[in-house]
Amino acid sequence: MTSPDTGSLVDKLLAGNRTTLTGYAAQHFGWRVVDGVATVTLNRPERKNPLTFESYAELRDLFRQLAYATDVKTVVIHGAGGNFCSGGDVHEIIGPLIDLPMPELLLFTRMTGDLVKAMRHCPQPIVAAVDGVCAGAGAILAMAADLRLGTARSKLAFLFARVGLAGCDMGACSILPRIIGQGRAAELLFTGRSASGDEGYAWGFYNRLCEPDALLDEATRLATDLATGPTFAHGITKKMLHQEWSMSIDEAIESEAQAQAICMNTRDFERAYRAFAAKSRPVFEGD
Structure with missing residues (x-):
């Protein structure tokens, strides 16, 4: 297939x-x-x-x-x-x-x-x-x-x-x-x-x-x-700062767990790790 x-x-x-x-x-x-x-x-x-x-x-x-x-x-x-x-x-x-x-x-x-x-x-x-x-x-x-x-x-x-x-x-x-x-x-x-x-x-x-x-x-x-930072992740941060106003603490923690898991699946997260391992500054591309 x-x-x-x-x-x-x-x-x-x-x-x-x-x-x-x-x-x-x-x-x-x-x-x-x-x-x-x-x-x-x-x-x-x-x-x-x-x-x-x-x-x-x-x-x-x-x-x-x-x-x-x-x-x-x-x-x-x-x-x-x-x-x-x-x-x-x-x-x-x-x-x-x-x-x-x-x-x-x-x-x-x-x-x-x-x-x-x-x-x-x-x-x-x-x-x-x-x-x-x-x-x-x-x-x-x-x-x-x-x-x-x-x-x-x-x-x-x-x-x-x-x-x-x-x-x-x-x-x-x-x-x-x-x-x-x-x-x-x-x-x-x-x-x-x-x-x-x-x-x-x-x-x-x-x-x-x-x-x-x-x-x-x-x-x-x-x-x-x-x-120059991880712009996709910045967008998630902005969304969560807005959405969590009306959430309970438990709801906020669960929502942040889901949001962070999404960010962990981005190439920017991998780039940051590779740069850290190479002792260099990460170059984020927003994906």
């Missing part, structure tokens, strides 16, 4: 899904891919990089495509001009929302939530480089990243209460307490006040603080280090 060509079989199963994004032409933000590291630049610096209906939707669609991207191993997201993101554009989003009927409002809030889902479900680790203003939906983008680097002048603010809205926006009441703790999250979500870079670092929101001029380089260096 002839053995199936597994490569051809996989290609058939994934036909139409696999994609490369190096040449992707973003319409509403900056995008580039170098050595497996993609950089998203929110680039409306004259307005502190607010989001629009269009940029929300394009970011959502792009992060969904990343699940099938073969050329992107990690992602850096940052803002141009010394600020990260000031949230939803007051005139292009907040104003029009006042006149929308409830069904259309729900379409909008589900769409913004879908952006966070796409960020959490893409396998690539996401590094947010947060300088200056990081407010409203911008704070949500940073929260949805896997790792966050900040600066002393970072200003983190979940502003929803200040515009008459609940703090439960785009998963904030679920995700933020897991990063900084229930009491601290409640304070930021109820008051809408800004947390300084030092506060954000002390609370665990930022993994570390950098000098503003070095922030993007530090974030890119971190993303590059991750991109």
